Amino acid sequence: MQTTSQVALNVNGREHRLELDNRTTLLDALREHLDLTGTKKGCDHGQCGACTVLLGRRRVNACLVLAVAAQGQEIITIEGLAGPDGLSRLQQAFLDHDGFQCGYCTPGQITSATAMLAEAAAGWPSAVTADIGADKVDLDATEIRERMSGNLCRCAAYVNIVAAIEEGAAR
Amino acid sequence: MREFGYEQPAEIGAALAAVSAPGARYLGGGTNLIDLMKLGVETPELLVDVTGLPCDRIEPTAAGGLLIGATVRNSDLAADPAVRQQYPVLAQAVLAGASGQLRNLATVGGNLLQRTRCAYFTDVSKPCNKRAPGTGCPAQGGEHHNHAILGASAHCVATHPSDMAVALVALDAIVHVLDENGTSGIPIEALYRLPGAEPDRDHVLAPGALITGVQLPPLELAANSAYRKARERASYAFAIGSVAAALAVSDGVITGVRVGLGAVAPVPWRAHRAEALMTGRPATEASFAAAAAAELEAAEPLRDNGYKVPLMTNLMTRVLTGLAAGVRR
DSSP states (O other), X not given: OOOEEEEEEEETTEEEEEEEETTOBHHHIIIIISOOTTSXXXXXXXXXXXXXXXXXXXXXXXXXXXXXGGTTSEXXXXXXXXXXXXXXXXXXXXXXXXXXXXXXXXXHHHHHHHHHHHHHHTTOOOTTOSOTTOSSOOOOHHHHHHHTXXXXXXXXXXXXXXXXXXXXXHO | OOOOEEEOOSSHHHHHHHTTSTTXXXXXXXXXXXXXXXXXXXXXXXXXEXXXXXXXXXXXXXXXXXXXXXXXXXXXXXXXXXXXXXOHHHHHHHHHSSOHHHHHHOBHHHHHTOOOOOTTTTOTTSOOTTTSTTSOOGGGTSSOTTSOSSSOBTTBOOOOXXXXXXXXXXXXXXXXXXXXXXXXXXXXXXHBOOOTTOTTOOBOOOTTOEEEEEEEOOOGGGGSEEEEEEOSSSSSSOOSEEEEEEEEEETTEEEEEEEEEESSSSSOEEOHHHHHHHTTSBSSHHHHHXXXXXXXXXXXXXXXXXXXXXXXXXXHHHHHHHHHTTOOO
16 A cells, blocks of 8 residues: 655645655645745644635645645645735734734634635625625624634634734725 | 555546445545544545545536535535525535634535544543444443433434534435445435444445435425524534424415424434424414424433433524524524
């Protein structure tokens, strides 16, 4: 049984070729093999959201994705969110609103919120959406809190995180 | 975690062939299986990744229902316009579960076959009849405040954790399965089995059988449906009790009703008794409450989960009373 694989990962627009044990999660591939340590390991069980990355433009828990299964899709990490002109609007909003304390959950929060805004713009409903058939989402604080519930902050900086995301959504 | 091989077939036939190897398991989104492998609960020798199979569409059926591919992600299922319009209870149930990140990974087939979250099942240092048959069930005398009150056995009191499946039992979904004998359609209630003396067997599928999709029959009353979930925090938690219901009322009389109950049994529980009692009765809170109480008469609570009986009675009554008034929440 072959227990390693040649893995091609497209991360932040760059192609990487690695030989990896099949047990390697996308999270460990990013941090331990590609030195992209912005993505954090919190619980390593999909419960805290610190490892959130974009896989095929969708937010996922990198700790629950095998690196070998993440091939062929564009991967974007916190390191890939800033553009040539500087920070993304959400990154800037987190700074402006002091949307963190220790900062450990912050990369996951910002990456998750980036994709969450796209989900809402596409009209995806949430568990608190009053009319599940509605085409448009009114992204108020209640919606933001529900949609971001997969990202825990042990410093409980939630009030400022919500404010930052509200501004990111409005800009 | 034990070492394993990995294959990602592009065709269903290749997937069935690959999974015939010893110790092989299908891998969907991985949100449950990878976690259980990290915990040492699952130790596959080969993972056959099914997410490359052509089972990723939601399509209308000739009969007027929907066919949902097994590898459709939970987030795509909940966002699908036809699901939201025709079967709102299903979209609501999916959205009530997990987090945005997990729903983006989790597949429909994987959601159906996810394992219980009983703390003894997921802890390999503890006995558990579901994980290691014959070792015992410490939950019965231990931590069981969120365990089953219906359908459990002396061997296992764990609950099925899915929200989605609770809506699917209420909708009489048909699970499409492919194995070496060909294709079959299994009513979702018949997919799951009560623990009895073999709690390690959650379902009736043969080893290597592949769920390819879930068919929703046309059901007019499902347009008036809702999923309501009680949990210990406002979001991102498993249910302590949930209700999926659909209701049709004509001239103040209940003409059609479907009810599924979650987090109360080893299987997503269809409230057949309550449904039979309600049909033809006035669509009043009293009718709903009486039917709910009758369904829960069979409950056999453990030391610390008796609260689920009034919880479920009230939850059922409230959802159905709401639906009778057109409140689909």
